[in-house]
Amino acid sequence: MESIASRLQDVLARIDVASGASGRDRVRLLAVSKGQPAAAIRAAFAAGQRAFAENYVQEALAKMDELRDLAIEWHFIGPIQSNKTKPIAERFAWVHSIERFNVAERLSKARPDHLPALDVCLQTNISGEASKSGVAPGELAMLAKEVAALPRLRLRGLMTIPAPAKGVEAQHEPFRRLAALLRDLNRAGASLDTLSMGMSDDFAAAIAEGATIVRVGTAIFGKRRKKLERRELQIQ
Numbered sequence: 001m002e003s004i005a006s007r008l009q010d011v012l013a014r015i016d017v018a019s020g021a022s023g024r025d026r027v028r029l030l031a032v033s034k035g036q037p038a039a040a041i042r043a044a045f046a047a048g049q050r051a052f053a054e055n056y057v058q059e060a061l062a063k064m065d066e067l068r069d070l071a072i073e074w075h076f077i078g079p080i081q082s083n084k085t086k087p088i089a090e091r092f093a094w095v096h097s098i099e100r101f102n103v104a105e106r107l108s109k110a111r112p113d114h115l116p117a118l119d120v121c122l123q124t125n126i127s128g129e130a131s132k133s134g135v136a137p138g139e140l141a142m143l144a145k146e147v148a149a150l151p152r153l154r155l156r157g158l159m160t161i162p163a164p165a166k167g168v169e170a171q172h173e174p175f176r177r178l179a180a181l182l183r184d185l186n187r188a189g190a191s192l193d194t195l196s197m198g199m200s201d202d203f204a205a206a207i208a209e210g211a212t213i214v215r216v217g218t219a220i221f222g223k224r225r226k227k228l229e230r231r232e233l234q235i236q
């Protein structure tokens, strides 16, 4: 089996190709480690990766405790329950999955004073599927204005998970629309610099459309477990 280090190098090389030789400065790789044990994160860190993303608070906290000795930048990318805003505000550097003002407000209130403002993105429901989470494009401007005014958050941009596309060409369209929404917000006075879009199967298309952060799990770590128990995170 290929090692995490070699798959990571392969993903970085593909990011370089997609963004042009000098483009890596513009595109950050976020290693999505949900469903992976702490040992897998340690292996990616040893290979040079510094930013990791998690979807479930309990699972993330267990791994953070286990990996205290590493200078990891943690990103939260999962659905946020209001009763979990405190640990998220205390332990993460970024949150990509803001979709409601009251959750943003709770995060701002809970962000400790000794930490810099929490960097956040608004998750946008670009494909308009009823089942997908995210803010409808039509409600984005209002939410962006409200979130930007919160003192302990720094609104950085937009995030999306598009519906699965048939074929590479079809992958581009939702990313192009998210980039256009970001431009609209900036024209209306916002100063957003982040498009968090693209996963294992479509990050090249996302980069072609202007992604500044790609969130890649399986292509780095291989298949993941559904959800790890605290006990399971520590073995291996």
Ligand SMILES: *Cc1c(COP(=O)(O)O)cnc(C)c1O
Binding pocket: 032, 034, 055, 077, 078, 161, 199, 200, 201, 215, 216, 217, 218, 219
């Ligand atoms: C799981 C997940 C990813 C990574 O998906 P892969 O297909 O494994 O690369 C990216 N973003 C979000 C929000 C996720 O939940």
